[in-house]
Amino acid sequence: MHALFEIPPVQPASSARRPPGSDPDELLRGLNAQQRAAVVHAGSPLLIVAGAGSGKTRVLTHRIAYLLAARDVTPGQIMAITFTNKAAGEMRERVAGLVGPRGRRMWVSTFHSACVRILRAEHEHAGLKSTFSIYDADDSRRLMQLVARELDLDPKRYPARSLAAQVSNLKNELVDESTFTARASGPAERALAEAYSSYQQRLRQAHALDFDDLIMTTVRLLQTFPDVAEHYHRRFRHILVDEYQDTNHAQYVLIKELVGRSPEAPSDLDDVAASAPELLADGAPLGPAELCVVGDADQSIYAFRGATIRNIMEFERDFPDAETILLEQNYRSTQTILNAANRVIERNSERKPKNLWSDSGPGEKIVGYVADNEHDEADWVAKEIDRLVDDEGYKPADVAVFYRTNAQSRVFEDIFIRFGVPYKVVGGVRFYERKEVRDALAYLRAIANPDDVVSVRRILNTPRRGIGERAEACVDALASKENISFGAALERAGEAVGISSRAVKGIGDFTTIMAEVRQMAATEPPEDVLEAVLARSGYLAELEESDDPQDAGRVENLQELVSVAREYTERIQRAAAAGDADEDAGPDPEIEETPSLAGFLEQVALVADADEIPDDDGEQSGVVTMMTLHTAKGLEFPVVFLTGMEDGVFPHMRSMGDKRELEEERRLAYVGITRARQRLYISRAVTRSAWGQPQYNPESRFVPELPSELIDWKRTADAYTSWTRGGVGRGESAQYRGPSSALTNGPKSQALAGKLGLDPKLVGAASEMRQVPSLSPGDRVNHDRHGLGRVVAVQGSGPRAQAQIDFGDQTMWIVLRHAPIQKL
Ligand SMILES: Nc1ncnc2c1ncn2[C@@H]1O[C@H](COP(=O)(O)OP(=O)(O)OP(=O)(O)O)[C@@H](O)[C@H]1O
Ligand SMILES: [Mg+2]
Numbered sequence: 001m002h003a004l005f006e007i008p009p010v011q012p013a014s015s016a017r018r019p020p021g022s023d024p025d026e027l028l029r030g031l032n033a034q035q036r037a038a039v040v041h042a043g044s045p046l047l048i049v050a051g052a053g054s055g056k057t058r059v060l061t062h063r064i065a066y067l068l069a070a071r072d073v074t075p076g077q078i079m080a081i082t083f084t085n086k087a088a089g090e091m092r093e094r095v096a097g098l099v100g101p102r103g104r105r106m107w108v109s110t111f112h113s114a115c116v117r118i119l120r121a122e123h124e125h126a127g128l129k130s131t132f133s134i135y136d137a138d139d140s141r142r143l144m145q146l147v148a149r150e151l152d153l154d155p156k157r158y159p160a161r162s163l164a165a166q167v168s169n170l171k172n173e174l175v176d177e178s179t180f181t182a183r184a185s186g187p188a189e190r191a192l193a194e195a196y197s198s199y200q201q202r203l204r205q206a207h208a209l210d211f212d213d214l215i216m217t218t219v220r221l222l223q224t225f226p227d228v229a230e231h232y233h234r235r236f237r238h239i240l241v242d243e244y245q246d247t248n249h250a251q252y253v254l255i256k257e258l259v260g261r262s263p264e265a266p267s268d269l270d271d272v273a274a275s276a277p278e279l280l281a282d283g284a285p286l287g288p289a290e291l292c293v294v295g296d297a298d299q300s301i302y303a304f305r306g307a308t309i310r311n312i313m314e315f316e317r318d319f320p321d322a323e324t325i326l327l328e329q330n331y332r333s334t335q336t337i338l339n340a341a342n343r344v345i346e347r348n349s350e351r352k353p354k355n356l357w358s359d360s361g362p363g364e365k366i367v368g369y370v371a372d373n374e375h376d377e378a379d380w381v382a383k384e385i386d387r388l389v390d391d392e393g394y395k396p397a398d399v400a401v402f403y404r405t406n407a408q409s410r411v412f413e414d415i416f417i418r419f420g421v422p423y424k425v426v427g428g429v430r431f432y433e434r435k436e437v438r439d440a441l442a443y444l445r446a447i448a449n450p451d452d453v454v455s456v457r458r459i460l461n462t463p464r465r466g467i468g469e470r471a472e473a474c475v476d477a478l479a480s481k482e483n484i485s486f487g488a489a490l491e492r493a494g495e496a497v498g499i500s501s502r503a504v505k506g507i508g509d510f511t512t513i514m515a516e517v518r519q520m521a522a523t524e525p526p527e528d529v530l531e532a533v534l535a536r537s538g539y540l541a542e543l544e545e546s547d548d549p550q551d552a553g554r555v556e557n558l559q560e561l562v563s564v565a566r567e568y569t570e571r572i573q574r575a576a577a578a579g580d581a582d583e584d585a586g587p588d589p590e591i592e593e594t595p596s597l598a599g600f601l602e603q604v605a606l607v608a609d610a611d612e613i614p615d616d617d618g619e620q621s622g623v624v625t626m627m628t629l630h631t632a633k634g635l636e637f638p639v640v641f642l643t644g645m646e647d648g649v650f651p652h653m654r655s656m657g658d659k660r661e662l663e664e665e666r667r668l669a670y671v672g673i674t675r676a677r678q679r680l681y682i683s684r685a686v687t688r689s690a691w692g693q694p695q696y697n698p699e700s701r702f703v704p705e706l707p708s709e710l711i712d713w714k715r716t717a718d719a720y721t722s723w724t725r726g727g728v729g730r731g732e733s734a735q736y737r738g739p740s741s742a743l744t745n746g747p748k749s750q751a752l753a754g755k756l757g758l759d760p761k762l763v764g765a766a767s768e769m770r771q772v773p774s775l776s777p778g779d780r781v782n783h784d785r786h787g788l789g790r791v792v793a794v795q796g797s798g799p800r801a802q803a804q805i806d807f808g809d810q811t812m813w814i815v816l817r818h819a820p821i822q823k824l
Helices: 022-027 033-040 056-070 083-103 111-121 137-150 160-172 178-182 187-205 211-224 224-234 249-259 266-275 277-283 334-347 372-394 406-419 435-448 453-459 469-481 486-491 501-521 526-536 539-543 549-582 597-605 659-673 741-745 747-755 760-768
Strands: 046-052 078-081 108-109 133-135 208-210 238-241 290-295 323-327 366-373 397-405 422-425 624-628 637-640 676-690 692-696 711-715 780-783 789-797 802-806 811-815 821-823
Touching: 022 033, 022 056, 046 056, 056 238, 056 290, 078 111, 078 372, 083 108, 108 111, 108 133, 111 133, 111 211, 111 249, 111 266, 111 597, 133 137, 133 211, 133 741, 137 160, 160 249, 160 549, 178 187, 208 211, 208 659, 208 811, 211 224, 211 249, 224 397, 249 290, 249 372, 249 741, 266 741, 323 501, 323 802, 334 659, 366 747, 372 397, 372 406, 372 637, 372 676, 397 539, 422 435, 435 501, 435 526, 435 539, 435 549, 435 597, 453 486, 469 486, 469 501, 486 501, 526 539, 526 549, 526 597, 539 549, 539 741, 549 597, 597 802, 637 659, 692 711, 711 789, 780 802
Parallel strands: 046 290, 046 323, 078 108, 078 238, 133 208, 238 290, 366 676, 366 711, 397 624, 397 637, 422 624, 637 676
Antiparallel strands: 676 692, 780 789, 780 821, 789 802, 802 811
């Protein structure tokens, strides 16, 4: 690897009349030597690898501004990829001030948004309707459920969720259904292959793409149609990618396709110039686009979604003429926080050593706290936030509380509400996941795309119109018989065999309303269409007439959705007006000029978790942000609380037996620590309830990896004085005594059975085996439902014991406490 260390000379300030920030010298002045080298680098592919907070994202932003200010690049030639829409918005905004309305032509977006834009523009090549629907994870699961039922797959052995996840993995590896079918072996793979094929067929019928399809279809489009690839290749001369360590294989291939091949020999260029001079229009060379990617292998935390560090580790092999630049100065955190982060991450194997340093001084010590239980932990966090605000001049908006899983937020919410700490939860049950919002969007999607089977079926009988499951099945049968879509079959419901006249009338009402509103959608903006359909369908009236207080909240959420649509319309109109003022840019077919239902649905479909982070409102003191560690990537906060630092919580129980997964958890810890600018807090609870029972969690193994001299413990486990008095010391776990049998056989255990999807009868059986069987790898077992199996691995002990068991056709992790299992 060779690093670039030449320091580009800073030119004396020239024309002072440039708008601020568009002066190249000024752009470079706020950067260190390596950052500057990255910003001005021209030609070969460029990889910037650097630790957290070293200014990678800042370099990308400045590089874009520099390209526009100093290198005669036009905004339309730039494509920048960020991990969230929020990050894209920030980057666009920062650059926009520099270039005015021309900035519209720059693509700054997530991979998914970029692909949607390409697919909308090229829908004919891709064999899609221009109004195709986008299915999110929940829609895919619903569709997979239909498929699994149709194929008569045993839902216990082949849960739809798992099938959908496996299909997603295959798509991330660019393995399509026919390739997989050809190579599938064994009953489990063959079942998956069948489900995959049938799922794809259903998607095609519904004119829908799932999230992973967006990428895979775009890759195939570019590979299959050289003229389409050429068009984008000619258009995008600069491709920039943030958070490159979290790209998966499909995204990586997409980047390669967009960048294009190595430079052609000059004679080829001459040939092109003679035969197709338009390809050389604007003087754009036909060589590969300039590629600049930034990332940090230590922050790769999406392996479970198919992200592969390989993409960053082997960048130089894949792009042989690539340059690499390292950044080592951290501008975000104190040296104490950095030292802690460095010491944790250095335990991982297979990493290139690097040492971040900061010149912002040692700062405050890390503060640690051991709570009796999760309520005590939240209580302490709330009081400490109060103190920071009252005594140290911090605002609530300066503070973030991180946890490993979404479910941990509830206790914090309860206590923050009681203490009056203003907060916002990012992720969790999000606005767009609420039932009424999904129903309303399903109406809109069914209007935009009548073939969208998942959406149509979702709202067909919501509100009730007397269309039961039986009627649906009759329509489905008609659709199969006539080989038409479900939506088309609804129009001919009267012909369906066995359908009741009541259902035919209900379906008639439904299709009439939909047809009317569909006509309206051709000319009216999405907010009016939404209001019309909510009123015409009776959906809103039903909520308004309800006595359930929750329904009032649902009406508010629908009002909010109408506002979201209105904002969308206004944004498009504003942008179009700004574009009209831009003389040198003609119409751009890849940019929306008028608001449309499809455009609105596209925007909504692509909203990611991180987009709900509140913007800094400047005036007010804002709210505390709560989120999972995964969502925290790329962000920074003056004060960070890392909570639930317990083995089994973080690192997550699932990952504890596997070295690679454990290393991914450690990278997550590194991400968490490095979000903090000035203050870092770590906390854990000695007991934490799970499924209504107390669990005793030992200290997270990541805590002793932090240098002890950097931590100021406000309370240790020695102070733990609950009913297991004396049983728990710091770093050791208490003996688990087991719940009383009243608990395990009472109504609670039946509720638990429901939560776990278990047959309640089996819980009784399992509770008789309160003594969790002690298993070791190699043991043979019998499971009431899965039959005979062999233990592959074991982790945890007492109530947390889990075993990985190979049942022949499948291998699964089983929590022994709940399992009807006997050792043979
Ligand atoms: N040369 C610099 N001078 C002053 N501040 C800087 C400089 N470079 C970066 N910063 C600031 O340091 C902080 C971290 O920068 P940035 O977010 O770009 O880092 P990053 O490498 O992208 O971090 P992460 O790996 O967490 O995504 C930001 O507040 C940024 O404005
Ligand atoms: Mg960044």
